[in-house]
Amino acid sequence: MNSDHRLRLKTLLMVLLIVVCANTGDLMLKRGMLQIGEVQMSRAGLWRAFLLTIHNGTIWLGIAFLIGFTVCYMTTVSWADYSYVMPVGAFGYALQTMLAVVILHETVNLQRWFGVVLIVGGVLLVGQTHPSTTNSKPVPS
Amino acid sequence: MKIVALLIFFICCNTGGEITLTYAMKQVGEPERLRPMAVLRFLWKAVRNGWFWVALPLCAASFYSLLVLLSWAPLSVVIPASAGTYVVGTFGAKYILRERVSPKRWMGVVMVCIGVALVLITG
Secondary structure (H helix, E strand, O other), X not given: OOXXXXXXXXXXHHHHHHHHHHHHHHHHHHHHHHHHOOOOXXXXXXXXXXXXXXXXXXXXXXXXXXXXXXXXHHHHOOOOXXXXXHHHHOHHHHHHHHHHHHOOOOOOOHHHHHXXXXXXXXXXXXXXXOOOOOOOOOXXX | OHHHXXXXXXXXXXXXXXXXXXXXXXXXXXXXXXXXXXXXXXXXXXXXXXXXXXXXXXXXXXHHHHHHHHHHOOHHHHHHHHHOHHHHHHHHHHHOOOOOOOHHHHHHHHHHHHHHHHHHHHO
16 A cells, blocks of 8 residues: 555544544533533532533543544644545534434435535545645654 | 624634644644554643644634524524635635645535535524
8 A cells, every 4th residue: 555545544534533533522412411401500500510510421421532533633634634634524414414314214304415415525525635735744842 | 793793703713723723733743653652642742832722722712602603693694604614714724724725625625615504504
């Protein structure tokens, strides 16, 4: 495998990790907040929500995934173009819709499907370009 | 008027934060290997980079301004504007990070931008 092919594969794998971590993290936070219930906007209510949040395992799992997302994102942009990672990462929106249809059996309207087709088409186009068009040189530590 | 001002503030913070973070990571350079210790060393170098600490408050400001925007304006206004950050971000990548953005990449970015707006509005 030549270096160009390896770079492309490495970048796409990292973007996939970014998408998985971000979406799973959001899902876990949403599930955790549903377990906690509606937050009351008073001092006592906010304090109660804070205590419930730090004792909720699902919230911590969500935070762990979001930390994973941040680390993967920072690592990927250290070699890949921002203008490559940013649009390719939007594949998560298309993935969410497909998962909603396949797993949750949700009905998706035509306008949303059109959006998914545009995202997939756009990601495929950006994916064909070279992931890195600048040379990053490490700063000596 | 205040919605437009906050929208501009959000787009500037969002794009500015991500571009600054990318600039910091480019200065740090990629980890030698994708192994836990190498990634930890890379992260340690990243947090000692000044630009990282410029990016952090910008990203936080973008997150909170989006929350405020969502409470002020309808989703149909906020979402296309937030999807617009893809286009603004690509301009930033071209002129600030000096990335070479080919016509094919531009076309992909515009398609993603419209697609994200459609998915989020109907979602």
